[in-house]
Amino acid sequence: MIYLDACATAPLRPGVLQRMIELQQEAWANPSSLHGFGLKASEALERARSQIAGNLCADHQDVVFTSGATESIHLALHGVAASRSPGRLVISSVEHPAVSGAAHLLARRGWEVTEWPVDQLGRIRLECLEELLASPTKIVSLVWGQGEVGTIQPLLTVAEACRERGILIHTDATQVLSQALPNWSELPVDLLSSSAHKSGGPRGIGLLMTRESLRSDLQPLLTGGGQEGGLRSGTESVVLAAGMAFALEQVERQPIKLSRAGNGIAALRDGLRDRLLIDDRLEVCGDPEDRLPHHLSLLVSDDDGHPVSGRHLVRSLDATGLAVSSGSACSSGKDSDSPVLTAMGLPKVVRRSSVRISFGPWIEESDLDGIAERFLTGLEKAICS
Ligand SMILES: Cc1ncc(COP(=O)(O)O)c(C=O)c1O
Structure with a gap:
């Protein structure tokens, strides 16, 4: 897992x-x-x-x-x-x-x-x-x-x-x-x-x-x-x-501005993003540049472009060995439109179709291929079930 x-x-x-x-x-x-x-x-x-x-x-x-x-x-x-x-x-x-x-x-x-x-x-x-x-x-x-x-x-x-x-x-x-x-x-x-x-x-x-x-x-x-x-x-x-x-003590001290993508954990996050975005059923949600360096949020749809339920996908990914969230942790227990996606003006049909992947220092470059593979397998299963 x-x-x-x-x-x-x-x-x-x-x-x-x-x-x-x-x-x-x-x-x-x-x-x-x-x-x-x-x-x-x-x-x-x-x-x-x-x-x-x-x-x-x-x-x-x-x-x-x-x-x-x-x-x-x-x-x-x-x-x-x-x-x-x-x-x-x-x-x-x-x-x-x-x-x-x-x-x-x-x-x-x-x-x-x-x-x-x-x-x-x-x-x-x-x-x-x-x-x-x-x-x-x-x-x-x-x-x-x-x-x-x-x-x-x-x-x-x-x-x-x-x-x-x-x-x-x-x-x-x-x-x-x-x-x-x-x-x-x-x-x-x-x-x-x-x-x-x-x-x-x-x-x-x-x-x-x-x-x-x-x-x-x-x-x-x-x-x-x-x-x-x-x-x-x-x-x-x-x-x-x-x-x-x-x-x-173990968190990096940084000047006021958070660094943009490119190094450390952001590079890992970007590595996974690039591996996943070859699948056109996935789309980045939130600011692609100015974002938390350990955070990847995706909107997910099926082969016909219909949104896939984030909660359903989270359960399917759990079965393939990935622990992620749909929306934020506090909203992921509720099957309702995300107020954040609503405020962002996203169409109603996609407001329940987000998943959040967030990294920590335990993830390494060598894990990325396996994560991407499991993610796509979990997505396939979620769409088929
Ligand atoms: C941005 C933000 N603010 C506040 C909180 C609340 O934190 P806690 O549940 O630890 O009080 C969270 C937790 O998810 C958060 O992500």
Whole structure:
């Protein structure tokens, strides 16, 4: 079985489990306790925080540990909205449901939520920028790398425009952080969310990157013991924090802009794409150039050009030894049109015909021929059954 679903969850990176086992043995106590056991745990927690901050060129206080991206996103959006009178929140029309869900909760509290339209490649339409960033917009949330179709959004352009207008910007960087660690000191965004498990860290932990100037403004979702600088109460998991730090240590540091296709994992992805696209029943979905380097999304049809159900194909590919997703992991359990493909304006008939193949460091060049062969066999079986 070949695992090609890193965008759903990646297996732990080398050494992460061992690091967590060691930490559980050495630093199992409550990091808030004042005795030596507690001190050891709090030192390990702060070491993990500093390690992550160091890798992101951030201050250690900028890193707030949460249970994952979904919580970070809610903390970011609700946290800043709570200290402001309602205005307009702009989100893209291709956000993960964690963002659209958090936004819709804010709509119930009097916020006007507007979706930024996208083109057929899933890129936000920059021609709408002036209109969408005009008053009463107070907050923008833009996914950096879209999980279902892989498109990278022009985050920096939007972030600079928000800065000029005094608008707060949050980015959902959950899929990006597995591929490149941005330099937080240079990134013109106010808040950034991510989950460890997409980057080969454990599930159950994520982070929200914050700015000092904003922290006193940010209202917590969870109150209680006042952990995480008062922003996220609840006894911290030292083991999970250390696991995330160890996994992120292995992700490449990159300048702000994600590299385009061409090297490393992107070259493998492109190698598979080229092998598959000789079959004209397959078509790339999302931006062919500006896309997550480990991500390949395909629209699939049969010999007569009729769309093939992505869910049906996923089951058939599973039987041929490939683990992939239809759409995103959270939507793949539902047999309904993909809201992302709908926002991209794809015809209704093809909105259930996408599959996502996402790579990790366990895939090598020598695997590509076998993957392509199994894929085409699985496709044939899916069409015939
Ligand atoms: C872009 C994006 N944002 C947010 C999430 C939510 O992450 P989690 O389920 O770890 O909270 C995901 C998970 O698929 C994602 O791909």
